[in-house]
Structure formats: C-alpha cells, structure tokens
Amino acid sequence: MGHFASPFTKTCYFLCFFLGPLASLYAQTAQTQATTKALQAITIPGGESGIGFDDLRFSSKLGKALIPGGRTGKLFLIDSKDQSVSSISGFSSKSGYTTGHGEGITSADEGDTVLYVTDRTALRLDVVDESSGLLVAGTALAAGPDYVRYVAPTQEIWVTEPGKDRIEIFRLAKAPKQPPIHADFISVPGGPEALVIDKTRGRAYSNLWKEETVAIDLQSRKIVATWANGCGGSRGIALDEAKGFLFVGCSEGKAVVLNLNQDGKQIASLSSGSGVDIIDYNSTLAHLYLPGGHSATMAIIGVAGSGQLSLLGTVPTAEDSHCVTADANGNAYVCDPGKGQILMLQDNYPVSRK
Template identity: 30%
Template sequence: MHAAWETEGVAIMGGSYRWIPAGVTLLTAGLVGCGSSTSPDPSARVVELPQGGENVDFDDTVYTADLDRVLIPARSEGIYLVDPATAQATRVDYPGAVDSVDAGDGGLFALDRSGRVIHVLDPEGQLKSSVATGGGPDYLRYVAAEKELWISEPGVEGIEVFTLQDSLELAPRRSGFIPVPGGVEGLTFSADGSRAYTHAGNDLVVLDVPAHREAARWPTGCNGTHGSPRIDQDGTFVLASCAKDGKVTLLDAADGHQLGAYEVGGGESLPGHSAEQDYFYVRSDPGSTLAVLDASRESLQEVRTVKVPEVGHCLGAQGNHYWTCDAAAGGVLLFQDG
C-alpha cells in the first residue's frame, strides 16, 4: 500500500485513489513509454498496456498456481494475466474497477476498494456473484486450505473472512473477523497455508489461519512498516518491510528475533520472494534500484541489483522470474533470475 486515503473520515494507510479513464486495452510486449522516469535495466522484458495510457496507479500483484499466471489488477483498466515464463499477457474482459485480485476454486475474486465489494468472476471475466465488505477493504487473498477469502481492513484493524459456497453463482458468506490491533498492513501466507503474516505499526503479526486468531507478534526493527511480509518456502525466515529507506529486516520464523537488515534506499519498501530461487527481493517506491537478496542465519546479503523506473508500487517473484510495475509507462517489467 502507499499514500494515505480516507474512508468515512478515517485515515488509512492504503492505496492511492487516483483513477485512470477506462478503455479497451490489450497487453503486448513493447518498449517503455516516454513517461517512464528511469530507464529499466537492459535485461528487463517490458509488458505494456498500450491503450491504457500512462500513470496507472498499480498496487497489488499476485501469482496464482491455479492459472500459472501473474494477476495484475490495474484499477479501472481491469484485470490482466501475465505468463511469467513467456511474458505473454491477456486481458480479462471485466468492466469494473479492481484494486486487488486472487484466484482459486475455479474463480477470480476481484476487490473494488471504493465500492467496498468483492466480485466473483469466472476465468473469462463473467460476473457470477458479489458481496459487500463490512469495512474499508485493502487487499484480498484466497486461502485454498480453508476455501476462504481474507480481506484486510486497516480502518477497523482486522481481517474480514468470507467462506466460498458450492457454486460461483452463490456469493461468498461472511464467516468471521480476525482482530489485528494496530494493523493491518499487507497480507501473505506460508506455503502450507497454516500461517498468515501482516504488519501492525512497527510489528510483524503471525496469524493462526485455521483458528482465525493472532499467534505471535514480534518487533521488526522498522520505524513504521509497509507492504506484505514475505516467508520463505521452508518457513525458516520472514522478511518484514519498512515504511522508508527501502529497508527490510530478516526475522527468524520460529521466535521472531532479528537476523539481518538491508536498505535499498528511497521510499516505502516492497518485498518479494521466490521459493524456487530461494531469494528475497526488495525495491522502494519511489526508488530506482531493485535488489536480489540471499538470506541466512548470519545475514541478509545482496546478490545483485537491477535498475527500475523510479515509481512502481508492486513486486513479485515466481520460479526464476521476478517483476515490478512501471507506473509512469503503465506497464510491467519482467526479469529472469539465473
């Protein structure tokens, strides 16, 4: 998340509410547009929204194994699916605004923050059902092990839980609320789905997924947190991310003690992780450097860096690929690792 937005007079640290005029768009590979503030590393493969215009205010991206695609919610421009192996991209024919999206159980789940609504779609974008959220929503995540949707709601300091029903035509049913005092900033899950991780103030919060409750809370070493924490595949390390200087801190996932720290410089931190490469990643927004990091119990070491456009509020990784957004050009940069 980034910047401050308000809902019913409550200031929430969340995504900027700058909307881009809608249009019919397709994703194709191309060159970065002239609006890009910094030229990307020559190794980047660039994916653009050629008819979507510049200054797309990206925020969330997520890889889904169900579709083997990176899901790109492009605000009022709609939903895009990117194949990380080929950089081939397609647009889901969905006419609404979307700020966060995930997939599972045969459906796509699109969150409209301003409308406070979750739309359930089939993979082609056909609307099947909808349900309103109780608070101002920020991020949506599908929890496969529980067949649930978790919606982070910073203004009410917690996570609203919806359970999927037997058909996409039946709207998800509200089934719980998990209090997270001082939170929630970002949301991610362990590989086995038993634990969830979020930030709250200067702390990292561990949630017991089946029990729907807080299991642990550890100091991060940040003066303010930002973005979604990242957990490695083995559940050994957690990467917490800070609200300034592009700083991340490495915590032991067993007891939360700090093992290392790294600063890429710039503004708010955006972290990522690839299970296959076993690397963490970080960039800042604003910031023109993306760093690949190797974690151990002794330190958090820089492996390499690449140049990225200065403004881009997303970062993710899967397999031997990682990606970030170029807000000025309205595109996505795809890198190959190794």
C-alpha cells in the same frame, strides 16, 4: 646493485596503474548497462496515462502474473512463458489517473477454480471463473479493501481493511462460483498492512504500520503472537514456508528476516533503496525482491540457508515502482504506475541455496 626498469616494464607499470582503473570503470559500466537492458517493458493496454498498481500476484496454476488494472476496469494476466498479455473485464473503471492506487481493482488471488478480486471503487469482492475468464459472482465488502488472500486450509477468503483496523473473513458458498458469505472480522489495531498465509503452521502474518508483525491463528482467528520487526514503517511481507523465514519490507529501505522457528526472532537485515512497499520472494532461487518507490530501484537479495542476506545486485526501475511479484521461471514483474506498464527482470543471478 640497483635494477633499471626496461621500456617494456615501464609500459606495464603505466597500463596497470593508469589504465587499470579505467578498464575497471568500463567493466562496471558495461555490467550496469547489461543489467538495465534486462528490464523489459511490458505494455498494458489502456495504461499509457498511468495505472494505480498495488498488489501483484502470480498464479501457479495459470502460469500467469495477476495484474489488477486499477482504473482500467480490467484484471491483466501476463503469461510467464512469452509475456503475452490478456485481460478480464467487468470491474469498476475511470478514464483518468491521478496518482496513488485508490481506484478500481488493486488486489487478486487464486482459489481452487476461481480468482478473487477486490474492487476499491465498488467496495466489492468479485469472483472470476478461471476457465472462462468471466466475472461470475460478487459480494459487498464492509469497508475499503487492501489485500485479498484465499485461505485454503479453512476454505475462506480474507480481505484486509486497514481503514477499519481489521480483516474481513468470508466463507465459501456451496458452489465456488456463488457469492462468498461474510463470516467474521479480525481486529488488528495499528494495522493490517500486507497479508501472507502459512498453510504449514496454520497461521497468517500481517504487519502493523510501525515496528511490529503479528501472527494470526487460522482456526481461532485470533492474534497469537506479536513480534518486533526492526522497521520504522512496516510494509510488505513475504514467506519462505519451507524454511520458516518471514520477510518484512520496511518503508525506510530495508528487508528484515524473522525466524518463525524461533518465535519470530530477527536474524538478519539488509538496507537498500527507499520507499519500500510490496516485496516478493522466489523460493527456488532463494531471492528476495525489494523495490523502492522513492529510490526507483529494486534490490535482488540472496537468502542463505541460515537466513542471512546478501545483496546480489540492484536495477533501476521507475518513480513509484513500489510493487513486485515473482513467477516460477525466474522473472520478477515490477509495477511502473506513471507509465501504466510492467517492468520485467530476468533474474540471472545464481541460486543462493538449494
């Protein structure tokens, strides 16, 4: 015997089959809008006509993001608690912005009591006193700089000079506020692009421009390993020092995980966006940030205990938003060169692993 649908049942069918997809679409749209609103624009004084941002860092001691201001002649500091902006002056400046990031200061890192800042226009390594915020010393660089990193185990400053395929090394003077002293060069044929220091293993890691990543011994200053990284164009680099995961950003729009405990073996990858350059990692959340300058998006990627990657979400950024740094409070700061501002993401995605 057949069963006849009641008017109530027919109404349910209509709601489920016809209105269901619309409800789903509405929910997705609402979620996207909520995600978009999480990007807070932070104004950088004097940046309205554009700033050639590049290497962004976070100072754990100061609790502030370090934002080299390119042509502005200033190093900006964003407080991770309230996003207030302060600045340090005294670097090379220029009135106009022409795109790119070849002017003024573009990289900074913290030492024991000072900040180290590289100036592409002046070809200088500058020293800033953390407590006073004053530029107290500086020394000439042998070539155009890209990244600067303080190497605590050897008390050295390493500056990449990709135009010469090398890293320039400086040792500290007797007093930290005196000019650093040139000590050596490390030849990195085909590189170096990006630089990260692994104190646990006594190594530094950098990319070659295509397909490979190198490991450099901090004591001998020699390349001790070269690994295939799965990238067509190797760009950004980040490190989970405790787990031994090295993350490489590929310009074509991909993140790759190399396992340092397995001699740099590729163990995972995930594709998102395009025009990837600088990447960063939050070890507390186990989240990797992958901005694409061409796609104007940033992927938030979860990293499992095994090193496997999962896409947690993507957020819209801006054209040429190719650089990012993460703080200790779950925020990621993405550069917006065209508007000379910083876009902040409040990362509310769950912790990927303990």
